[in-house]
Amino acid sequence: MGRPRTPLLDRARITATALELIDAQGEFSVPQIARRLGVQTGSVxxxxxxxxxxxxxxxxxxxxxxxxxxxxxxxxxxxLKAWARSYRAAFAAHPRAVPLLMTNPVRAPRVLAQYEAAVVLLLASGFALADVMPVIVALENIALGSALDLAAPEAMWELADETATPRLAEALAASAGNRADRAFEFALEGFLAHARRRLEA
Structure with a gap:
């Protein structure tokens, strides 16, 4: 038999399969990837x-x-505002990947290049070197937290008896619709306002 025209295995297929597993179950294993691709685990x-x-x-x-x-x-x-919105959207497409990626050190060169660009931007804008990473990490926390929030049900609070928590019921009614988007923009604006004050100080 000759070799198949399309290789059974390459990095792109492995990545796509792993991401499919994460999207479905929040985790992956190399044997699972191998089974899905119809190859031996060692081949991966x-x-x-x-x-x-x-x-x-x-x-x-x-x-x-x-x-x-x-x-x-x-x-x-x-x-930073545009970057945060794009960052959130990218991770909102794969919210179950967030815990996995956030608990593993960043090594990918193309991803590190984005961090480098963010550091250069903040330093050129006058931020103190010691403030640069806290600013970036805080912005990430907002974007990633909101990406997870986008995957949550719109109604996160279920009130069996509204008379027991009447003010909560009123607040929920007043904020109905686009809960995650509104909360993200609120947090982002607050973060940027604080960062501006820090820069001016």
Whole structure:
């Protein structure tokens, strides 16, 4: 038999399969990937640097959805706002990947390049070196938390008896519709306002 025209296994197929598993069940294993692709587990390891290598391939795949050109915008707060919205949208497409990616060190060169661009932006805008990473991590926390929130039900509070929590019932009624989007914008504006004050100080 000759070789198949389309290879059974490559990094792109491994990444796509792992991401499908994560989207479905929140986790993946190399044997699961192999079974889905119809190959031996050992064959997968010929294409990737173990499980951690697959995690980084997933990170790169998800991060492709982030508009890194947003970091070229000026002024800095316009750039961070656009980057945060794009960041949130990219991870909202794969919310179950968030816990996995956030508990593994970032090694993917293309992802690190985005962080480099963010650091350069903040330093050029006058932020103290010691403040740069707290600003970036805080912005990530807002974007990733909201990405998870987008995957949650619109009605997160179920009141069996509204008379027991009447003010909560009123607040929920007053904020109905686009809960996650409104909360994200509220947090983002508050974060940027604090960052502006920090910069001015």
């Amino acid at each position: 390891y010929h294409h990737v640097d173990g499980r951690d290598g697959i995690v980084e391939l997933i990170r790169e795949r998800v991060a492709q959805g982030i508009d890194s050109s947003a970091l070229d915008l000026r002024p800095w707060d316009t750039a």
